[in-house]
Amino acid sequence: MNLSQILSQHAQNTPHKIALITAQGQTTYQELEQMSDSMAHLLQAKGVKRGSRVLLLLPISPELYAALAAVWKLAGVAVVIDPGAGIPNFRHGVRATRPEVFMGISKSHLLRLLSAELRQVPVHISTGFVPFTTRWAQQPCTAIEAAQVDADTPALITFTSGSTSKPKAAARSHGFLLAQNQALQHTLQLEPEGIHLCTLAVVTLTVLAAGGTALIPDAKLARPGFIQPEPVLKQLQKHQPLTVTASPAFVERLAEKGKLPFRRIYVGGAPVFPYQLELFKQQSSAEIYSVYGSTEAEPIAEQAHSQILPEDFEHMRSGKGLLTGIPVPEIQLRILPDQHGQPFAYQTRAAFENATLPPMQVGEIVVTGNHVLKSYLDPSGNTETKWTDEQGQTWHRTGDAGCLDAQGRLWLLGRCGARxxxxxxxxxxxxxxxxxxxxxxxxxxxxxxxxxxxxxxxxxxxxxxxxxxxxxxxxxxxxxxxxxxxxxxxxxxxxxxxxxx
Known part of the structure; x- marks a missing residue:
């Protein structure tokens, strides 16, 4: 099963339920499904088939999730590259993935002027009017039944942030996406009946897979730390979402300007510092959680603000690092000696376990699990970051330094390479x-x-x-x-x- 089938089931079981709320209006699950079928027919006519790579340059919107479902119905592979990472990184991403189809909003087609790689993609589709480009416009059509896939079938390619090196292409299978969806639903305590403010594409997908309603903020999400908070606060007042999942910079901008009406606040994607947690607590009666993870493994650990003790804050003030909480149940985590810049030193699982550091000793955080990326698209990127033991279990080196305390909680100390x-x-x-x-x-x-x-x-x-x-x-x-x-x-x-x- 893939996530497009789950969305189709919601369209059958709760066709009139609101799936997405944006500044432009509301989209039901039935409307999302019809949009997806329309896109799938066009993509199929343009030659998309099993294994075809389709580059999607669409903001978080009904069109993005309809397009993802359409690609997956055809057993294609969706490619997402963030233009905000800079033109050199964008061009690198197109070269690395070599998509056969490019589908984007009208504005995204301007990137063809800056990227020869994008111009060389054989098929260009726009959701608006762009000269000499195929335009997608929703039309009545027959339903398309999703192609059968197995857990290892490629589904999605995204990229690491590239903050410490050139961005790596992270290739996710359908099995990986389902495992990640399950882990996020558990971590975020998703309630299908609620409205959830979503700023992250993967979380929006998780809300839709759970059958909930995703509220997309009226803001420029490409720069979460610089949003204009007033339009978003108006949305909150109108829709009263139960939760928000966002960068700490996004929530900080909202909290600086007004009260936060959420029942739960989840902040992640970046370090969540004590002063931010205190600000959020002052501006809300919500339960507040910080979530630690990475492109290759999201989520890894979670910490409730209410469970941080006074002595924990004192430890953070005195140099112990940043408390990020208990590792999620879906993941295994070890602390190994920091060998930044060196190949993985262990040949057997026994040697690996024997090297594991005890509580209170700082080293590199290493993880494994069904929602931990087993390989990059270019396997040469695995050499320094992946290790597979003799039982076939793949461990990922996060590149982050940390330690576990006596309660099994993870403390984060930053990048190993920044020591x-x-x-x-x-x-x-x-x-x-x-x-x-x-x-x-x-x-x-x-x-x-x-x-x-x-x-x-x-x-x-x-x-x-x-x-x-x-x-x-x-x-x-x-x-x-x-x-x-x-x-x-x-x-x-x-x-x-x-x-x-």
């Missing part, structure tokens, strides 16, 4: 953000020295900061107007763009 001498970045950055004048902090190295860059909330006020961080033995604390952040979530420090002098 400065004996310090991992989160040990200092999380502690620094406890200073009342610090908005954001970033630890880096310069000529063997430990430098902490600080972005202030207002006027520069370093009083007491050096004393707070005396245990870190910093060489210098420097001010920066704005600490560079990742483009996808606007919440993770982009260490490569920090000043080098």
């Amino acid at each position: 400065v001498d004996d310090l991992y970045p989160f040990s200092v950055e999380v502690a620094a953000q406890n200073h009342p004048a610090v908005k954001r902090a970033a630890l880096t190295a310069h000529q063997g020295q430990k430098v902490l860059w600080v972005q202030w909330k207002g006027p520069e006020d370093p009083s007491g900061l050096a004393e707070m961080l005396s245990w870190a033995n910093l060489t210098e604390i420097r001010s920066l107007k704005a600490i560079p952040l990742d483009r996808r979530h606007n919440a993770k420090v982009d260490y490569n763009r920090l000043p080098r002098t």
